[in-house]
Amino acid sequence: xxxxxxxxxxxxxxxxxxxxxxxxxxxxxxxxxxxxxxxxxxxxxxxxxxxxxxxxxxxxxxxxxxxxxxxxxxxxxxxxxxxxxxxxxxxxxxxxxxxxxxxxxxxxxxxxxxxxxxxxxxxxxxxxxxxxxxxxxxxxxxxxxxxxxxxxxxxxxxxxxxxxxxxxxxxxxxxxxxxxxxxxxxxxxxxxxxxxxxxxxxxxxxxxxxxxxxxxxxxxxxxxxxxxxxxxxxxxxxxxxxxxxxxxxxxxxxxxxxxxxxxxxxxxxxxxxxxxxxxxxxxxxxxxxxxxxxxxxxxxxxxxxxxxxxxxxxxxxxxxxxxxxxxxxxxxxxxxxxxxxxxxxxx
Numbered sequence: 570x571x572x573x574x575x576x577x578x579x580x581x582x583x584x585x586x587x588x589x590x591x592x593x594x595x596x597x598x599x600x601x602x603x604x605x606x607x608x609x610x611x612x613x614x615x616x617x618x619x620x621x622x623x624x625x626x627x628x629x630x631x632x633x634x635x636x637x638x639x640x641x642x643x644x645x646x647x648x649x650x651x652x653x654x655x656x657x658x659x660x661x662x663x664x665x666x667x668x669x670x671x672x673x674x675x676x677x678x679x680x681x682x683x684x685x686x687x688x689x690x691x692x693x694x695x696x697x698x699x700x701x702x703x704x705x706x707x708x709x710x711x712x713x714x715x716x717x718x719x720x721x722x723x724x725x726x727x728x729x730x731x732x733x734x735x736x737x738x739x740x741x742x743x744x745x746x747x748x749x750x751x752x753x754x755x756x757x758x759x760x761x762x763x764x765x766x767x768x769x770x771x772x773x774x775x776x777x778x779x780x781x782x783x784x785x786x787x788x789x790x791x792x793x794x795x796x797x798x799x800x801x802x803x804x805x806x807x808x809x810x811x812x813x814x815x816x817x818x819x820x821x822x823x824x825x826x827x828x829x830x831x832x833x834x835x836x837x838x839x840x841x842x843x844x845x846x847x848x849x850x851x852x853x854x855x856x857x858x859x860x861x862x863x864x865x866x867x868x869x870x871x872x873x874x875x876x877x878x879x880x881x882x883x884x885x886x887x888x889x890x891x892x893x894x895x896x897x898x899x900x901x902x903x904x905x906x907x908x909x910x911x912x913x914x915x916x
Contacts, residue, residue: 603635604679608638608681608684611666612665612687613641613642614862615902616638618904623635626888629894642658652679662685663689665685666760669682680869684865686863688764690763698868702866702916704890704912707804707859707860709800711800711801713795713824714819716795718739718744718746719744720824722826722828723826727743732754732774748796749796752777752779753790753791755784784818791821808902811841812901826855829852829855830854835848843903882913885913
């Protein structure tokens with residue numbers, strides 16, 4: 570069965586809970602953020618979640634110091650805040666971190682970009698002064714279209730071979746066709762290679778690999794293609810496929826890794842969730858594929874993270890880690906809260 574969870578079970582998971590979730594998609598803030606606001610850019614995985622976090626934060630805090638987040642896709646340039654010059658829109662974890670590190674600073678010392686969203690952990694060449702702070706648990710899965718030539722499960726060795734292009738046909742990894750595997754990654758760069766190395770021991774990206782916008786199944790090279798294989802963040806897939814939030818997953822279904830599904834229906838919560846071993850009797854998804862989502866922060870000239878950003882993102886008592894509505898939004902949008910003691914612990 571290609572779908573990890575049946576449609577009937579998925580319907581069970583979509584309860585009245587979804588009625589309270591704001592599903593309107595917004596690639597950019599509806600107005601130019603003021604200089605005093607907190608602005609983020611970066612990867613697409615948590616861009617929709619951050620739309621909701623921004624709504625909650627702004628409802629709970631005084632006007633003029635709001636939280637804003639730019640999506641990974643949209644216009645080619647963005648103007649982060651009032652008074653700032655336009656910049657190339659950062660599309661992905663590495664571009665987001667680069668925009669943060671190279672950010673413009675206004676004459677009064679106010680930075681134009683305050684944080685980056687990242688699924689990739691700290692890369693070896695990242696500045697030591699930049700802080701990675703985790704705020705939610707996510708996972709990475711591979712995905713193919715219904716009717717694909719792929720098997721229902723791939724091993725970590727299979728995935729390594731596919732990305733390094735030492736396996737280029739489906740029958741080399743358990744499929745029934747000798748058609749070529751058309752594997753797509755979101756982008757080249759240090760972040761994606763660090764991530765793939767962590768998950769499957771990938772040391773290089775082969776020449777057979779193509780590139781497409783991540784976490785979607787509607788682009789022409791993906792939609793309906795029985796040989797396409799892409800990688801999907803599981804939290805965003807759950808939000809799209811099971812909750813109908815900004816859904817662009819098309820006909821993609823998540824595959825198993827080492828025989829284990831990345832998603833599970835949790836009777837205790839009534840939700841479809843990332844499979845972290847929380848359901849008795851169900852094997853947990855491989856731990857190397859379970860990854861934090863990060864907020865990346867850069868220090869002020871004095872070498873410290875600003876008090877406002879620290880209150881929002883750093884420490885177990887920070888807003889994103891301790892506010893009940895923020896924690897509920899993390900679950901509503903397909904992710905799992907991090908255990909106390911892990912959320913907001915910088916690296």
